[in-house]
Amino acid sequence: MNTEKKRILVLGGGFGGLAFAKSIDPSLAEVTLVDKQNHHLFQPLLYQVATAGLAAPDIAEPLRTLFSEQEHVQVLMDEVVAIDLEREWVTTPHQSLSYDYLVIALGGQTNYFGNEKWEKHASGLKTLADAHRIRNEVLGAFEMAENLSGDSEERRRLMTTVVIGGGPTGVEMAGTLAELAHRCFRRDFRKIDPKQSRVVLVDAADRVLPMYSEKLSRKAKKQLEELGVEVLTGKKVNDIKSRRVILDDQVIEAENIIWTAGVAANPLTEKLDTPKAKGGRLKVEPDCSLPRFRNAFAVGDIASLEDAKGVPVPGVAPAAIQMAKHVANVIDKEIREGLVVGDERARSPFIYRDKGAMATIGRSRAVASIAGREFSGFFAWFAWLAIHLITLVGMRNRLSVFMKWIYKYVNNKPGARIAWRPSPSKAKPRKKKQEALR
Amino acid sequence: MNTEKKRILVLGGGFGGLAFAKSIDPSLAEVTLVDKQNHHLFQPLLYQVATAGLAAPDIAEPLRTLFSEQEHVQVLMDEVVAIDLEREWVTTPHQSLSYDYLVIALGGQTNYFGNEKWEKHASGLKTLADAHRIRNEVLGAFEMAENLSGDSEERRRLMTTVVIGGGPTGVEMAGTLAELAHRCFRRDFRKIDPKQSRVVLVDAADRVLPMYSEKLSRKAKKQLEELGVEVLTGKKVNDIKSRRVILDDQVIEAENIIWTAGVAANPLTEKLDTPKAKGGRLKVEPDCSLPRFRNAFAVGDIASLEDAKGVPVPGVAPAAIQMAKHVANVIDKEIREGLVVGDERARSPFIYRDKGAMATIGRSRAVASIAGREFSGFFAWFAWLAIHLITLVGMRNRLSVFMKWIYKYVNNKPGARIAWRPSPSKAKPRKKKQEALR
Numbered sequence: 001m002n003t004e005k006k007r008i009l010v011l012g013g014g015f016g017g018l019a020f021a022k023s024i025d026p027s028l029a030e031v032t033l034v035d036k037q038n039h040h041l042f043q044p045l046l047y048q049v050a051t052a053g054l055a056a057p058d059i060a061e062p063l064r065t066l067f068s069e070q071e072h073v074q075v076l077m078d079e080v081v082a083i084d085l086e087r088e089w090v091t092t093p094h095q096s097l098s099y100d101y102l103v104i105a106l107g108g109q110t111n112y113f114g115n116e117k118w119e120k121h122a123s124g125l126k127t128l129a130d131a132h133r134i135r136n137e138v139l140g141a142f143e144m145a146e147n148l149s150g151d152s153e154e155r156r157r158l159m160t161t162v163v164i165g166g167g168p169t170g171v172e173m174a175g176t177l178a179e180l181a182h183r184c185f186r187r188d189f190r191k192i193d194p195k196q197s198r199v200v201l202v203d204a205a206d207r208v209l210p211m212y213s214e215k216l217s218r219k220a221k222k223q224l225e226e227l228g229v230e231v232l233t234g235k236k237v238n239d240i241k242s243r244r245v246i247l248d249d250q251v252i253e254a255e256n257i258i259w260t261a262g263v264a265a266n267p268l269t270e271k272l273d274t275p276k277a278k279g280g281r282l283k284v285e286p287d288c289s290l291p292r293f294r295n296a297f298a299v300g301d302i303a304s305l306e307d308a309k310g311v312p313v314p315g316v317a318p319a320a321i322q323m324a325k326h327v328a329n330v331i332d333k334e335i336r337e338g339l340v341v342g343d344e345r346a347r348s349p350f351i352y353r354d355k356g357a358m359a360t361i362g363r364s365r366a367v368a369s370i371a372g373r374e375f376s377g378f379f380a381w382f383a384w385l386a387i388h389l390i391t392l393v394g395m396r397n398r399l400s401v402f403m404k405w406i407y408k409y410v411n412n413k414p415g416a417r418i419a420w421r422p423s424p425s426k427a428k429p430r431k432k433k434q435e436a437l438r
Numbered sequence: 439m440n441t442e443k444k445r446i447l448v449l450g451g452g453f454g455g456l457a458f459a460k461s462i463d464p465s466l467a468e469v470t471l472v473d474k475q476n477h478h479l480f481q482p483l484l485y486q487v488a489t490a491g492l493a494a495p496d497i498a499e500p501l502r503t504l505f506s507e508q509e510h511v512q513v514l515m516d517e518v519v520a521i522d523l524e525r526e527w528v529t530t531p532h533q534s535l536s537y538d539y540l541v542i543a544l545g546g547q548t549n550y551f552g553n554e555k556w557e558k559h560a561s562g563l564k565t566l567a568d569a570h571r572i573r574n575e576v577l578g579a580f581e582m583a584e585n586l587s588g589d590s591e592e593r594r595r596l597m598t599t600v601v602i603g604g605g606p607t608g609v610e611m612a613g614t615l616a617e618l619a620h621r622c623f624r625r626d627f628r629k630i631d632p633k634q635s636r637v638v639l640v641d642a643a644d645r646v647l648p649m650y651s652e653k654l655s656r657k658a659k660k661q662l663e664e665l666g667v668e669v670l671t672g673k674k675v676n677d678i679k680s681r682r683v684i685l686d687d688q689v690i691e692a693e694n695i696i697w698t699a700g701v702a703a704n705p706l707t708e709k710l711d712t713p714k715a716k717g718g719r720l721k722v723e724p725d726c727s728l729p730r731f732r733n734a735f736a737v738g739d740i741a742s743l744e745d746a747k748g749v750p751v752p753g754v755a756p757a758a759i760q761m762a763k764h765v766a767n768v769i770d771k772e773i774r775e776g777l778v779v780g781d782e783r784a785r786s787p788f789i790y791r792d793k794g795a796m797a798t799i800g801r802s803r804a805v806a807s808i809a810g811r812e813f814s815g816f817f818a819w820f821a822w823l824a825i826h827l828i829t830l831v832g833m834r835n836r837l838s839v840f841m842k843w844i845y846k847y848v849n850n851k852p853g854a855r856i857a858w859r860p861s862p863s864k865a866k867p868r869k870k871k872q873e874a875l876r
Contacts, residue, residue, distance in 0.1 A: 069625075
């Protein structure tokens with residue numbers, strides 16, 4: 001047995017990075033976890049920050065706190081600028097970090113499918129900054145509409161939001177926005193009628209939530225429409241301009257346009273000399289390692305894999321967690337048994353266990369597919385609540401979110417409808433090498 | 439009796455504006471409340487957002503929600519750009535608003551006493567944007583220190599914060615920052631020793647909290663020092679440069695500099711042809727109206743008044759609320775009895791009732807002066823908690839803050855240690871007239 005501790009470098013503090021660092025045997029390895037943010041973000045609830053239901057600290061937990069009791073894990077808030085698989089080191093603006101094993105868990109980013117010019121007109125939803133921007137702009141648009149007198153075309157535009165992408169994030173965004181606009185705002189405004197606002201959900205596919213059965217997709221669509229969402233499926237977005245979405249057969253004028261239609265791998269993958277799949281994701285071997293660099297692994301949204309049963313592993317949190325735990329087991333075994341890197345005795349193939357999926361569509365509405373059975377309506381919604389509370393990281397967050405959901409359910413009003421102006425530019429002159437952290 | 443409803447325009451949704459709009463008789467007036475933010479902000483707890491104890495939505499409540507049941511109050515999220523006292527109207531980028539009565543409750547802003555060039559090096563703390571900037575920069579500085587190897591002078595600088603101003607905000611900021619740095623961070627960092635961090639509180643006066651007795655000031659200083667704050671009283675700030683505070687006898691190198699030393703009136707007062715006091719505050723008659731414009735009133739931090747007993751009314755929330763209620767009574771009476779504007783029968787003088795003051799200095803520590811009696815330590819801290827919970831606006835906020843304080847007390851860790859990078863510039867091209875809302 002090799003008694004020397006191995007140096008493991010984990011890039012990214014999302015679901016994959018966190019699960020790996022929590023799973024690896026502390027007696028075998030020194031782990032360094034690098035993330036450019038100081039927190040783990042519970043992505044599945046990010047749309048709730050954007051739609052004014054939750055505050056940022058409710059769905060985030062400082063990475064240092066998560067590992068404060070684990071002496072073998074060192075957290076660095078720093079930005080990875082280069083990965084050198086040949087020389088086995090990673091570069092940040094502050095340091096070079098060498099490794100024995102590398103776990104790439106950098107996740108994805110919004111993908112405009114080659115139309116990057118759309119980005120300035122249609123906000124993605126991947127970070128807390130995105131969520132706050134969307135919240136400020138949606139709340140601000142209704143305030144602007146209230147200030148207008150007469151000009152009803154502009155007022156209608158201000159009260160229109162287009163969500164592009166009919167996956168879980170798009171469906172949840174659209175449902176919650178419709179609820180906010182049609183119900184919660186009703187008593188609050190005097191001059192405008194929030195019921196006249198529009199929330200339009202656009203997707204090129206012929207149904208929403210294509211990963212579910214057709215029956216559940218139909219139910220989701222029906223629930224969305226009950227909330228007042230206009231669901232436009234089978235409509236390709238031809239162009240996006242300032243406050244304007246251009247489809248084949250119509251042009252929608254909208255103050256706010258939200259893009260949830262695509263995810264691509266972190267752009268750091270571009271420079272890696274290893275096979276890629278669609279969206280720059282890293283093709284991995286059945287054990288989640290890179291083909292030519294068996295001491296480097298990719299897990300979560302940044303990895304592309306058909307598992308040992310031929311199932312394409314989806315880009316969801318449970319898959320990232322399962323891959324990360326699998327990789328921790330592989331590395332544990334390889335170190336413990338003193339095997340050479342890549343020894344097939346340690347390299348069992350990853351098998352994805354689909355525990356089901358669910359999406360909420362506003363208060364008391366959801367669709368769920370659990371253990372082969374399908375649910376919709378209140379029960380699915382309740383299950384959605386429970387699962388998210390259980391899996392949310394941090395007891396404080398669970399308590400806080402639970403209380404806010406009860407409060408919102410009783411009052412039918414989300415609690416975080418606070419917009420604030422962006423910080424005035426207080427351009428502290430910074431030394432170059434510190435800039436990456438800002 | 440005059441049965442026609444009067445048009446009352448209230449500028450500002452702080453403590454004064456809110457109390458006025460809540461107090462005025464709904465049968466006598468139509469009230470329009472203008473604020474450039476969509477929320478009332480509970481300023482006394484703003485330092486808690488800056489020091490990562492609370493989230494923004496915990497201490498803010500949407501103005502529309504606060505008045506959703508009051509049909510006679512119309513809320514406008516808009517920015518006042520000019521006040522014309524002669525013609526009796528107020529201009530915003532969107533509209534002109536005429537009035538029968540005007541209540542100016544625009545509050546104050548950070549005052550650098552003529553050294554506006556210090557602003558870019560020393561952040562004020564008046565808005566949620568200020569609070570988030572300070573939180574991000576203080577948390578970020580410790581992360582940067584953790585990333586450094588060797589260079590201990592820079593590391594010490596990164597771990598140093600200077601708070602300028604020994605009033606309640608400065609004392610509360612310094613105490614909470616010291617607690618955060620010396621205690622909460624202790625378990626979280628591996629390479630730096632947070633105990634080596636410095637929090638320095640600087641004031642030109644010879645003691646902190648000069649509005650309290652000398653005995654309480656001494657106690658506050660002692661409590662601050664127990665938490666590890668270096669209290670430098672009697673030290674004038676000669677200059678502030680990038681990450682450097684220059685006193686008479688020393689220069690302090692500090693990554694973060696926070697300025698809480700002065701408040702000036704909203705700059706809109708500059709153009710008003712009416713007498714001003716120090717910091718541009720509007721001198722008001724004993725009834726809180728402006729000397730030559732008796733249908734215009736100023737309340738709260740923007741007003742300057744010695745009350746009928748010769749007591750200078752302090753710039754604190756209870757004073758703003760009391761003034762606002764007094765003005766509501768004056769206007770109520772004038773309208774109800776059909777008196778001409780300024781009729782002395784309606785114009786009773788305002789008398790300030792000092793219900794005491796308190797400042798917290800970290801967990802379980804505070805100083806308080808209530809009904810002529812003075813307290814310090816745990817009891818004062820407990821009273822501080824209770825009073826702030828009672829006066830916090832909104833039941834949801836009270837519950838949320840209460841829970842977070844219990845959690846923080848038990849865990850000795852604040853819950854909102856989440857920093858996020860500023861939103862990348864997503865420069866949506868905007869029409870000119872909408873810019874004021876952004």
